Amino acid sequence: MTIQNKPAANKNLDSIRKTIANHKRHDFIFASLGTLVIASLTITLLILFLDLVIDGYPRFNLDFFSNFPSRRAARAGILSAWIGSSLVLLVTFFVAVPLGITSGVYLEEYAKKNWFSDLIEINVSNLAGVPSIIYGLLALGLFVYSFGLGQSILTAGLTLALLMLPIVIVSTREAIRSIPVHIREAAYAVGATKWQVCRNHVIPYSYGGILTGVIIGMARAIGETAPVITIGALTFIAFLPPSPIGLEPPFINFDWLESGFTVLPIQMFNWISRPQLAFHVNAAATGAVIIMLTLLMNGFAIKLRYNIRKKIKW
């Protein structure tokens, strides 16, 4: 039997091709639109960043990092600011991460699902969007006045931890939810208790997602100015907090927690409000430092997450 090439079939094929071409045009339009939007955003950010770098370029030297702020712009540095930022972030990290992960695990694995847990969930997600000044005012009332912690590194760390907490909780819960049911059931089926399942499976498998939340939270915390100003951070500091690591036993001390401090964004804010142009150069350089720090943190986190996820496939 021979197969005849019917013209009707050809016509049909033509119309199929036409439809496909038409649909692919939608693909193309959306892809170009997306590229355009992404490009314009990236370019804007890049220009802003480059502008900061160019403006602050004269100040990029070691002295800038190792000098205290000074009345003379050329000799002013960000030593107290970057050390302050680091110490505050250290407190934030050690408060927000354990609390956030524990809360996330509890809410997801242990808490009974009812209207009350729904209420908590809505509130936690909502907290992530509350303006940071509100946290600052809360901290001023609670930490500074009620608890008498003063205008210290501890207060600032706790305040930023509050800010970061909802982000860590939400990302922990999301990460836990993405663990497939059959992995969880496998662990229970060999006779594990809830805590064993959490410790050996749920938490380790969610590290990737939790880490993302932690870094987003830290990146937000490092750039926060309003709450730190509200609790009364100093703007001009020409001394360092006591060193956390000592040469004599017990080697670690916690005096620095009570010390006054400043942080990078406040230092920048301080300089930008000066009338002299020379200080604006300092401010630009500080801005570039903050952005680079954030970039470094994010890059590190992405690398770490990639390494963790490489081992986990569902």
Added chain:
Amino acid sequence: MVKKIITNKLKHDEIIKAESKNLNFFYADGTQALNGVSLPVYENKITALIGPSGCGKSTFLRCFNRMHDLYPGNRYDGQIILQPDNTNILLTDVDPIEVRMRISMVFQKPNPFPKSIYENVAYGLRVRGESKKRTLDEKVEEALKGASLWNEVKDRLQDLAFNLSGGQQQRLCIARALATEPEIMLFDEPTSALDPIATMNIEELMSELKQKLSILIVTHNMQQAARISDYTAYMYLGKLIEFDATNKIFTNPSKKETEDYITGKFG
């Protein structure tokens, strides 16, 4: 009738390992998934559960290791008596973890943990508080041999379990369930995600395993039930329609529904 059943049992000389008695099961939304199921599981035998999708076979299987306890609102009614200690494992004061330590389970989809091959097998032992390296090594080796996987993985025990093929992963899951020396092993359609050769391996493995323990298996594949099981139960709409020796069920079932299902007229 009663007399006939008794002679039947005597003839086979079977020991009951576990027995469900008038078991009803309700999901949290109120649907009754099991309706008065009474079924024995004999020692050192393979009992297969067959029936169309949604007939409650998996629900029934998962009652044996109290898997339903993981989700709030589910309710058991009736008994599953585990021998030789005559314990009703469905009682609320029997800890489901204790039950799972005695009765292990292999799932439909291979579900190894994202850990090394060694850690996967050792996990059940670790959960039981075993931490001596030598004991762990021995038991892991024994379990992997029991699951006929040892020769394929003995040189790469620290590799990630995900690097194994699907059939190997399923045998790894069997090794994991075997390492803790369970009294009964539950298989929930263990070969439905595997190719024919891997399926054959697992079927052979089950026939070996029954020397040591009792097996309850849910399968969609009637040929599989016919090949490997000693007893077969046909379930439909949450009810046990017929339970008998596999030979009898597949050659001369006593119920019309069973025959219709087996011959493919239905289901």
